[in-house]
Amino acid sequence: MDGTTTDRLSREDFLRLSAFITTNFGIKLPEHKVVLLQSRLLKRVRLNGFTNFADYTNFIFSAQGLQERNKLIDYVSTNKTDFFREAKHFDFLAQQIPSMLSKSYSHLKVWSAGCSSGEEPYTIAMTLEELKKTYTGFDYGILGTDISSRILQKASKAVYGMDQMIDVPDYYQKTYFDKGKTNKGAMAFQIKSRLRNKTTFKRLNLMDEFSSLPHHFDFIFCRNVLIYFDFHTQKQILSKFLNKLKPDGILFIGHAESTLGMNLPLTQLMPSVYRKATYIE
Ligand SMILES: C[S@@+](CC[C@H](N)C(=O)[O-])C[C@H]1O[C@@H](n2cnc3c(N)ncnc32)[C@H](O)[C@@H]1O
Structure with a gap:
C-alpha cells in the first residue's frame, strides 16, 4: 500500500x-x-x-x-500551540499576582492542561519570572499535562527551532533561553534550566478523574482543548477543574471556547477568564 x-x-x-x-x-x-x-x-x-x-x-x-x-x-488530535498565544491572558495573569500575594500566597501553583509541546507552561513561567523581579517574596510551580506522551517528551526537552521563536520578544529570548545548534546544524533554543526545574510534566487524559493530582491550583489554563469536545464533555471537564481550583482560583480557557449555558459556579473576569465563585448558603 x-x-x-x-x-x-x-x-x-x-x-x-x-x-x-x-x-x-x-x-x-x-x-x-x-x-x-x-x-x-x-x-x-x-x-x-x-x-x-x-x-x-x-x-x-x-x-x-x-x-x-x-x-x-x-x-x-492537533498539537498546535505557540509561545504567548492569546497574549492578553498572560497580561491578566500578571495583573492578578499583587492581590494574590496580598492574601499571603507565597507559592503559586499553576496547571496547564493540554499543554502540548510546552510553549504555554513556559510562557507562564517567563511571565512569573518577570514578576519575581518586583515581588521578591513568592515562588511558583507549574504542572503541564497532556494525553500525548510523544508531545510531553518534547515539552520536557524544551528545545525549540527558529519557527517557534517568532512570537518570543528578543528580551525573553535572551533572558530565558540558551541558544545552540541541533545535530543537523540548525539554530535551537532551549528554555533555561531554572525555568524547566519549576515545571513538571505528566500524562493525563482529561476524560479521567483528576484524583491523581496532588493539590489544588491558583490558576488553571485549559486553552484550545475543550473546543474538540462536545458540550456535555466540556461541562464535565470544567466541573472537574472547579474541584481542583483553590477558592478564588482563576480558570483560563481559549478565546474560541465558552462556558455559556453550563450554569457552573464561575464569575467571568474577562472574555475566557473566570474566577471560581464561592457561594455562601
Ligand atoms: C491545540 S493543543 C493546545 C495547546 C495549548 N493549550 C495552547 O492553547 O496553545 C491541544 C492539546 O490538547 C491535547 N488533548 C487532546 N485531547 C486530550 C485529552 N482527552 N486529555 C488531555 N489532553 C488532550 C492534545 O494532545 C494537544 O496537545
Missing part, C-alpha cells in the same frame, strides 16, 4: 474508530471527518504492514492492537 492507494476507510470502520476516539479521548469526530481520519491513518496502515483499512481497523480492536490503539490520539 502506498500514498496512491485507492483503498478507503469504510463508513462502518470510521464509526467504530470515531466511537472509540470520542469515548476514550473526548474528541468528537462527526462523519464529515472521514477523509481527514483516513489521511491521518494512511501511514499507520502501511507502517503496521497492512494493505487496507479494514485489516488495520480489525487489528486496532484486537488484543495485539493495544499499543496502536493508545497511540491513536497522536493521529487525531
